[in-house]
Amino acid sequence: MATLLITGGAGFIGSHTCLVLLEAGHNLVVLDNFSNSSPEALRRVASLAELPPATQQQRLRVIQGDIRQPADLQQAFTAASIDAVIHFAGLKAVGESVQHPLRYWDVNVAGSRQLLAAMQVAGCRTLVFSSSATLYGYPDQVPIPETAPVQPINPYGHSKAAVERLLADLAASEPGWRIASLRYFNPVGAHPSGRIGEDPNGIPNNLFPFITQVAVGRRQQLQVFGSDWPTSDGTGVRDYIHVMDLAEGHAAALTTLLGEPPQLLTLNLGSGQGHSVLEVVRALESASGRRVPYALVERRPGDAATTVADPTQASARLGWRTRRGLPEICRDGWAWQQANPEGYASAPPAG
Numbered sequence: 001m002a003t004l005l006i007t008g009g010a011g012f013i014g015s016h017t018c019l020v021l022l023e024a025g026h027n028l029v030v031l032d033n034f035s036n037s038s039p040e041a042l043r044r045v046a047s048l049a050e051l052p053p054a055t056q057q058q059r060l061r062v063i064q065g066d067i068r069q070p071a072d073l074q075q076a077f078t079a080a081s082i083d084a085v086i087h088f089a090g091l092k093a094v095g096e097s098v099q100h101p102l103r104y105w106d107v108n109v110a111g112s113r114q115l116l117a118a119m120q121v122a123g124c125r126t127l128v129f130s131s132s133a134t135l136y137g138y139p140d141q142v143p144i145p146e147t148a149p150v151q152p153i154n155p156y157g158h159s160k161a162a163v164e165r166l167l168a169d170l171a172a173s174e175p176g177w178r179i180a181s182l183r184y185f186n187p188v189g190a191h192p193s194g195r196i197g198e199d200p201n202g203i204p205n206n207l208f209p210f211i212t213q214v215a216v217g218r219r220q221q222l223q224v225f226g227s228d229w230p231t232s233d234g235t236g237v238r239d240y241i242h243v244m245d246l247a248e249g250h251a252a253a254l255t256t257l258l259g260e261p262p263q264l265l266t267l268n269l270g271s272g273q274g275h276s277v278l279e280v281v282r283a284l285e286s287a288s289g290r291r292v293p294y295a296l297v298e299r300r301p302g303d304a305a306t307t308v309a310d311p312t313q314a315s316a317r318l319g320w321r322t323r324r325g326l327p328e329i330c331r332d333g334w335a336w337q338q339a340n341p342e343g344y345a346s347a348p349p350a351g
């Protein structure tokens with residue numbers, strides 16, 4: 001059992017990971033500024049973990065604060081003696097990063113630097129970092145191994161590459177750092193209870209939340225970006241990973257880091273399976289019993305035809321692999337969307 005600082009723990013991936021970590025017996029301090037999430041997510045995590053009220057304050061402490069603010073970081077590191085940090089906090093919208101690169105270098109890069117400085121002061125040298133398959137840009141080979149070139153094609157990807165570089169420099173500078181950079185492929189789905197899930201602000205940029213919002217009647221139709229890709233049905237192929245598999249991957253990475261000598265691990269977290277846009281549409285239709293109308297439109301700039309992980313290294317180093325496929329992703333993602341058509345805003349006001 002460890003005490004963990006979870007930055008961005010109220011977000012989509014963070015909230016699911018918090019639940020898995022609480023169920024594994026860890027104590028958590030969450031630092032989140034709620035710029036892209038709701039405190040309601042963490043209330044539901046506490047309820048799903050069935051934390052007795054008397055232990056709740058010790059098991060799941062929530063600090064509203066910003067990773068760029070040294071005082072907020074100090075508050076987090078003095079709330080408890082932190083054994084390890086899982087660092088989710090950041091901005092993640094590719095299009096926004098092209099429009100506002102300074103925001104991405106500020107939150108993702110300068111924020112991470114600030115966090116690492118606070119870890120040094122606190123004497124905490126164990127970190128799991130949210131990296132991304134976006135680092136591979138237009139991949140030269142598929143499935144993509146971790147040895148593939150890092151060649152991001154947008155400011156969001158550049159910011160993740162910069163943090164990976166910084167982590168490698170830090171690990172080389174002094175012994176004792178235990179770091180895992182986890183390169184996620186396409187995280188989707190929700191906890192099977194349907195009580196926590198992905199709650200994007202405004203019009204979703206990503207395929208899966210867009211499709212579930214069409215199925216629930218919030219949006220009229222899906223635009224399929226490109227039907228002339230060199231894939232089986234002409235639509236883009238991605239490696240969709242159930243967010244619960246991803247959450248379990250973080251728990252496995254933590255166990256490996258804490259149980260082995262100091263090291264820097266860089267691992268793909270994906271299923272190794274690719275699915276086309278139209279396959280996802282059909283799977284969601286089948287899980288929901290609803291139709292998902294769509295129109296075939298032009299390709300979206302910056303998209304690759306196919307990105308699929310080679311997950312061999314994660315399996316070898318973490319003893320982890322995905323256990324849930326597209327049917328479970330659609331079943332659980334639909335359960336969340338149907339029970340919360342407006343996301344966390346569907347919840348009755350607290351009190």
Ligand code: NAD
Nearest residue numbers: 008011012013032033034035036037066067089090130132
């Ligand atoms: P999310 O937006 O749901 O979660 C990020 C959380 O960080 C939010 O709760 C937000 O309020 C918080 N946050 C943002 N800026 C902050 C700041 N300055 N200080 C404190 N908290 C802050 O995103 P997510 O999908 O859960 O992604 C988590 C991490 O995984 C991100 O770093 C993202 O780049 C990375 N990632 C996500 C995906 C994906 O497709 N979802 C893929 C690869 C990597």
Ligand code: WQD
Nearest residue numbers: 094132134205206207208210223224225236237238277303
């Ligand atoms: C998947 C497929 C689209 C929307 C993005 C980021 C990446 C990572 C994960 C953080 C593609 C098609 C999509 C729509 C569509 N995030 N599509 N209609 O682009 O693989 O990855 O999220 O690190 O950095 O770039 O995911 O869900 O946007 O697209 O046809 O309305 O669905 O063209 O083939 P992507 P996505």
